[in-house]
Amino acid sequence: MATVIDQHAHIGLNYGHRHKTGAEEVLQGMDEAGVDKSIVIDLASLYGGDYRVGNREAAEICERHADRLMCFAYLHPPLYGIDACLRHCDEAVREMGHLGLKLHPVSDSHPTNSREYVYPVMEKCRELEVPIFIHTGHVPHSGPILCADLARVFPDVDIILGHIGHAMFADACYVARKYPNIWIDTSMNHGGPLRNALSAVGPERLLYGSDSPTSHPIACKGLIETLEITREEKDLILGGNIERLLALGGAAA
């Protein structure tokens, strides 16, 4: 049976609800939805907290639940400066075991394609051979078209475009179709944009995500199950693609 991997879940401080999500809550949601593994991201910095502390906490939780949880490191480059951020990237990936890096430009008030804050992170992704996951779909700095710049300049870095661009899904589909190093996170969007994304890039570059606890893992998983594609293609979206992207379980990217 194919492994179901939610590549976009959260742990720690839950934005919007001021509630701290622990591992038990994450795992319960996963069990309810039939999700085998999740990639969790701490969002401490969205409230002005220290992303370095949050990422360490997330890594420790994942270490305790290594059979089910993995993590990406959330970065807030402007907060302590880009140099501190880049040092933390090294630490997060090489020491803590984070499998990728995450940016949230609209919340952290920097352009998605910032020369000052994002280009260096992209260089670091290239060096560390990890993907970058970018929240998209909010103006003024998270329009999906801004990822085109990054994809073009860093064609060897995999970019996960968050939420199918939310309501800006057509812009997201345009850039993803054009640049093969862009992958689409399906979390927190609706059936129409999901179908558009499927039409734009096919099942091979869609990544199942829930954005839990903001949305229960069953929601997007259920949407993917409604797609009129083969079982094998659904399984790719539900876990096979992220396995391939991250070279998990022996699958090559």
Add this chain to the structure above:
Amino acid sequence: MIFDAAVCLKHPHLKQGHSVDEILRAMDDAGVEWAALQPFEATQKFNWGEANEEVAAACRAHPDRLVGWGALNHYDGPDEADHVTELGLSGVKLFTSWGFTPGTGLIERFYVPVAQRCADHGILFSIEHEGHMPTLGGAVYSDCIVADALPERTVVMSRCWTWGFWPDYLAAMAECKNLVMEIGVAPVSWVRRAVEEVGADRLLIGSWWPEHDPALIVTQVKSLGLSAEDEAKILGGSARRLFGL
């Protein structure tokens, strides 16, 4: 020369601009020498051919001041572009507001054929932007899809008025070198960035009079501290080149 690349003949919601004489007086008041009229009322009355003929008649009556855009309902196909060409109009502008945005997956089906027909006739093609609000899929996808489909043709991004989308407008212009942008009253920092990043020869002004006062746009452009050359391009040089004057 000051060239206003978007002036409405018979705005569907505003009283001004229902006579050409009134438009010319407004142009004189604002110091605008040339204007490109557009048949805006067609979005309300669906009288595409008739509205295009009215614009053409105005341009024929004042060939030293006016050129014109034609419009069409892209769901009807590209044939009205033939009529626009026969009328001697300079190009086709697709109005996407008021429900005419085709949505995702349909740009190739409806917009590209129109743009191709315009290319066949050697006339301009433009997309009006306000329909591309987030609820309809995004800021710039239609422009980019058409620009990619016809890389040798210029696509004019019109009515780029959503201030929050300025990063996206610039990103689109960086992505597709054949996009040019019509600016109205816009955030000054972004206009300066546009000049730096894409160049003044890809920028032109469009007031959508009577919605905006072109004099205000001109004043704003003049206040940016640009070089005389860049200022002249934005105020009229780019449009003059585009419209072949």
